[in-house]
Amino acid sequence: ETGVTQTPRHLVMGMTNKKSLKCEQHLGHNAMYWYKQSAKKPLELMFVYNFKEQTENNSVPSRFSPECPNSSHLFLHLHTLQPEDSALYLCASKLRGAETQYFGPGTRLLVL
Amino acid sequence: SQQGEEDPQALSIQEGENATMNCSYKTSINNLQWYRQNSGRGLVHLILIRSNEREKHSGRLRVTLDTSKKSSSLLITASRAADTASYFCATDVNRNKLVFGAGTILRVKS
Numbered sequence: 451e452t453g454v455t456q457t458p459r460h461l462v463m464g465m466t467n468k469k470s471l472k473c474e475q476h477l478g479h480n481a482m483y484w485y486k487q488s489a490k491k492p493l494e495l496m497f498v499y500n501f502k503e504q505t506e507n508n509s510v511p512s513r514f515s516p517e518c519p520n521s522s523h524l525f526l527h528l529h530t531l532q533p534e535d536s537a538l539y540l541c542a543s544k545l546r547g548a549e550t551q552y553f554g555p556g557t558r559l560l561v562l
Numbered sequence: 563s564q565q566g567e568e569d570p571q572a573l574s575i576q577e578g579e580n581a582t583m584n585c586s587y588k589t590s591i592n593n594l595q596w597y598r599q600n601s602g603r604g605l606v607h608l609i610l611i612r613s614n615e616r617e618k619h620s621g622r623l624r625v626t627l628d629t630s631k632k633s634s635s636l637l638i639t640a641s642r643a644a645d646t647a648s649y650f651c652a653t654d655v656n657r658n659k660l661v662f663g664a665g666t667i668l669r670v671k672s
Contacts, residue, residue, distance in 0.1 A: 506659065
C-alpha cells in the first residue's frame, strides 16, 4: 500500500462513452501525475500538476481531460476514446522538489 | 526518443542466482532511480542513485552509475521467486518529472 489509491481498478467502455478515472493520495504530496502504460512500451507521462496547477501536458489528445480540484485528488475524464487508448493508467504523486514518486495500483482500461 | 533503455528485455534465472539489469540514457541527469512493477500493478520505488554517486546498496540490491557512459546497472543478489516482476530505470532530468525506460521482465524460477 503506497498511500495512493485509484478507482476504478478495471474499466471497459465503448468509444462513445464518457467515464472518469479517480486518483487520491493520502501522503500530503503536492505534485500529481498521470501516466499511460501500454504493452511493451515505456511509461508515457501524460500530465503533471503542481499545487493544483497543470504544469505539463505531454501532447495528450483532447479526448483525455485532467482535473485537479485539490492537491489530494486527480481525475482523468475520458470521452470518445479509441481502441488504441486501451492501457493501464497510473497515477503518481510526490512532494514538489522531492525525488521519488509514489504510484497507485492503476486502472486497467479497455476501449471497445 | 526515450531516455532510458533497459537491457535485457527479459531475463529468466533460477532462485538463488544473481540478476543483473542494465539501463542506458541519453542526457544529463540529476539522479537515476529503479522501480519494480508486479504484474498489472503500480510501480514501487526501489533505490535512487545521484549523479555524483558511483555505487549504492540497499539490502540485496546494488546499483552502479557511470555518468561517462550514461549507464546504470541493477544487481539483485540471491534472487527469490518473489523478485519476479518488471524492473524500470527512470532518469530525473529536472525535479518535476521522470523519464522511464521500457523495462526488464525478470522471472525467477523456484
